[in-house]
Amino acid sequence: MSDIINIFIKSAFIENLALSYFLGMCSFLAVSKSVKTALGLGIAVVFVQGITMPINWLIDHYLLGEAGIFGMDLTFLRFIIFISTIAALVQLVEMVVEKVSPSLYNSLGIFLPLITVNCAILGGSLFMISKEYNFAQSVSFGLGGGIGWALAIVAIAGIREKLTYSHVPPALRGLGMAFFLTGLMGMAFMGLMGIDPAAFK
Amino acid sequence: MADVQVPVKSESSVFSFGKAEKKLITDPLSDNNPITVQVLGVCSALAVTTLVSKALVMGIAVIFVTAFSNLFTSMLREYIPKSVRMIVQLVIIAFLVTVVELILKAVNYPIWKELSVFIGLIITNCILMGRLEAFAMGNKPWRSFLDGIGNGLGYGIILVMVAVFRELFGKGSLMDFKIIGPTSEYVLNTMEISWLSWYAPNNLAILSPAAMFIIAIIIWVQRSRNPKLVDIS
Numbered sequence: 001m002s003d004i005i006n007i008f009i010k011s012a013f014i015e016n017l018a019l020s021y022f023l024g025m026c027s028f029l030a031v032s033k034s035v036k037t038a039l040g041l042g043i044a045v046v047f048v049q050g051i052t053m054p055i056n057w058l059i060d061h062y063l064l065g066e067a068g069i070f071g072m073d074l075t076f077l078r079f080i081i082f083i084s085t086i087a088a089l090v091q092l093v094e095m096v097v098e099k100v101s102p103s104l105y106n107s108l109g110i111f112l113p114l115i116t117v118n119c120a121i122l123g124g125s126l127f128m129i130s131k132e133y134n135f136a137q138s139v140s141f142g143l144g145g146g147i148g149w150a151l152a153i154v155a156i157a158g159i160r161e162k163l164t165y166s167h168v169p170p171a172l173r174g175l176g177m178a179f180f181l182t183g184l185m186g187m188a189f190m191g192l193m194g195i196d197p198a199a200f201k
Numbered sequence: 202m203a204d205v206q207v208p209v210k211s212e213s214s215v216f217s218f219g220k221a222e223k224k225l226i227t228d229p230l231s232d233n234n235p236i237t238v239q240v241l242g243v244c245s246a247l248a249v250t251t252l253v254s255k256a257l258v259m260g261i262a263v264i265f266v267t268a269f270s271n272l273f274t275s276m277l278r279e280y281i282p283k284s285v286r287m288i289v290q291l292v293i294i295a296f297l298v299t300v301v302e303l304i305l306k307a308v309n310y311p312i313w314k315e316l317s318v319f320i321g322l323i324i325t326n327c328i329l330m331g332r333l334e335a336f337a338m339g340n341k342p343w344r345s346f347l348d349g350i351g352n353g354l355g356y357g358i359i360l361v362m363v364a365v366f367r368e369l370f371g372k373g374s375l376m377d378f379k380i381i382g383p384t385s386e387y388v389l390n391t392m393e394i395s396w397l398s399w400y401a402p403n404n405l406a407i408l409s410p411a412a413m414f415i416i417a418i419i420i421w422v423q424r425s426r427n428p429k430l431v432d433i434s
Contacts, residue, residue: 020409025243026327076303079321080295087288116287119244119325126318170431171424175240176417183413190408 004140011144017120018152019186024120029178038157040107042150048115052089053142056125087116120149225347229355235328236359237420242328247412249319253376256364258312260357266297271349274337290333298323363415371406
């Protein structure tokens with residue numbers, strides 16, 4: 001149990017997917033102009049990350065792995081299978097959300113389809129494989145990673161909103177400043193490395 | 202995303218290489234750079250720029266994938282139904298990335314080990330989808346191929362530029378060849394002072410925020426020199 005909480009804290013804060021691995025930067029920079037849209041994308045990422053990670057784990061172990069139903073090592077198919085799973089699941093999540101909660105669907109809007117090509121999702125799945133997590137750990141890694149990413153994008157969006165009122169050199173306006181801010185936020189998150197994971201045991 | 206639309210010439214040869222074709226390759230290097238202007242593919246790039254050798258391998262891998270995914274998509278563009286084009290494009294990209302990964306694993310295992318998941322992340326590199334959607338779906342194979350090479354090169358150049366700064370200031374070396382800073386333990390032990398050894402490697406340059414700062418500075422310089430690129434917002 002303790003290692004599950006440990007992985008959650010670690011993936012949400014210390015090894016933040018957005019600020020220490022720079023995954024999902026395309027949408028991170030494009031959508032972080034206002035807090036409201038950033039929150040929408042953040043929630044969508046938590047959603048999809050939390051669902052795809054366990055499912056990709058199951059596929060990797062019971063379909064592609066040596067102990068799987070085909071009885072042979074099919075791991076070279078990992079990329080194709082993972083990305084198809086993610087694309088299919090995003091479509092599925094979109095349909096379910098539309099049916100169950102139209103208000104949530106409207107607020108997520110265009111962000112759901114965008115998530116298919118968000119590197120944080122595929123990257124999370126590949127990290128989960130390379131770190132050799134078990135099923136419970138992969139669930140907590142998925143949720144933690146998603147929440148960490150959402151936290152980062154909302155924080156950046158808040159700063160960028162305030163920044164509209166300050167005097168930035170014209171050549172740095174917009175994109176350049178966003179890069180500087182992301183770097184500074186990354187340094188701030190590095191301070192969390194001081195958290196001792198052993199304290200959660 | 203800026204769309205490159207160069208007028209098609211009425212030339213008989215399929216593999217012509219005139220001014221318009223040359224522009225396809227040189228344009229993404231500066232004025233339409235995928236990273237600093239189109240803001241595509243920042244995702245998987247930054248973590249691999251701690252060493253120049255890693256950045257070079259990554260750049261070459263991306264050039265290969267952009268060029269051939271553009272080529273194949275452009276060849277198939279008339280047969281792909283609009284509704285499933287995303288999936289088809291993703292499968293083409295995933296196939297090429299798998300090929301690259303297997304080749305790299307066989308040829309240079311240590312580099313493959315270091316790049317780990319970032320080779321796989323080429324699949325979700327926005328440059329690929331972006332160029333397929335914006336260019337390859339509407340242009341002939343040869344021109345799409347050149348556009349792929351151009352964009353891959355533009356991406357690789359920024360990667361290597363960032364890596365040069367990070368490796369030089371963070372480790373004092375380039376391509377693992379020591380340039381500044383104390384050369385070895387021998388220097389430290391004997392307290393020998395040479396013109397090289399005054400520099401203490403700056404660990405911040407190895408950490409990931411440094412990549413962000415360097416790209417921001419590149420953008421700053423580029424936009425100061427070419428005010429047309431400045432964001433209005």
